[in-house]
Amino acid sequence: KVPVWSPEVGAYCDPASGQPLTTWQAALDALDDEDATPADVIRLGRVDARGIEHGTKDAERAIRYVTKYLTKDLVDNTHPRTDPQQAHFDRLHAELAVLPCSPTCANWLLYGVQPDGVKPGLVPGRCSGKVHQRTTLGFTGRRVLVSRQWSGKTLADHRADNRAWVRTVLAGALADDEATPAEDANRYSFELARPEDPDVDSLAVRLMRAVSERRRWHAELEHARAASSPTGTAHLTLAA
Known part of the structure; x- marks a missing residue:
């Protein structure tokens, strides 16, 4: 039926x-x-x-x-x-x-x-x-999987929190002052790239550049965290 x-x-x-x-x-x-009332109730004891x-x-x-x-x-x-x-x-x-x-x-x-x-x-x-x-x-x-009943936040909310945390750490350790300069809206221009464009690198080169950039960001973040910590000791861990 x-x-x-x-x-x-x-x-x-x-x-x-x-x-x-x-x-x-x-x-x-x-x-x-x-x-x-719920259709089914399953009790699993204490959950951390x-x-x-x-x-x-x-x-x-x-x-x-x-x-x-x-x-x-x-x-x-x-x-x-x-x-x-x-x-x-x-x-x-x-x-x-x-x-x-x-x-x-x-x-x-x-x-x-x-x-x-x-x-x-x-x-x-x-x-x-x-x-x-x-x-x-x-x-x-x-x-x-984010449970809104637990945190009240979506994945986009958590990503925004993570970005704000990174900016806070980097601004406090790497910038001369706490003020973050506003970005120029005309600083970048974007256009669709095609494989035959002479200024478009191969996929292998772009992947290696992305990996290198991520490693550099990670190193800068760890340096900023160490500079802002009471001990000043850096603990750098890079994912393979």
Whole structure:
């Protein structure tokens, strides 16, 4: 009994009653109801959600640890090698095939809710998200997941905080005064570069230049941090 698209209403409707499904915004508003309760509750005990912050003692070590596992081959980790593993994998795939993976996932239609940005042609169970695919089963495709319920910030907010922190450290250690000069809006001009342009270097040269620039930025940042610290000792760690 999959909901069907109604061109007259411009929404998905229940095939039996013909009534439109709950809109995405109405479903979100229902979550704010004081009497609303979650469908499932899983208690995992105490969770230490400190996160990783610039300038902390364990930041570099934690980033190296996380990066180690992020770069592992996902397909090898999910490949079943025994019959019990295969049976578990098949059951998990069947479950994830009908669970919503994002606000725009077509699987919301199976739960009586129209996906965000609803449009005709959605088929539940055929979402192209990585979380549903057998080779990337359960993997959402994002390297960083920010919970707004915890921090109240988006990824863009965190990037802005990081940039502000870097500017603060560099301005205090490398500039003659605390004032940051305003950039000239006409300092740069941009145009689309083409591979045949004589002033466009090869990809290998551009990659090596980018790596060199990142290493220089890192060295300047570590120097600024050391100059502004009470001990004045620099600890330089460059990622390979």
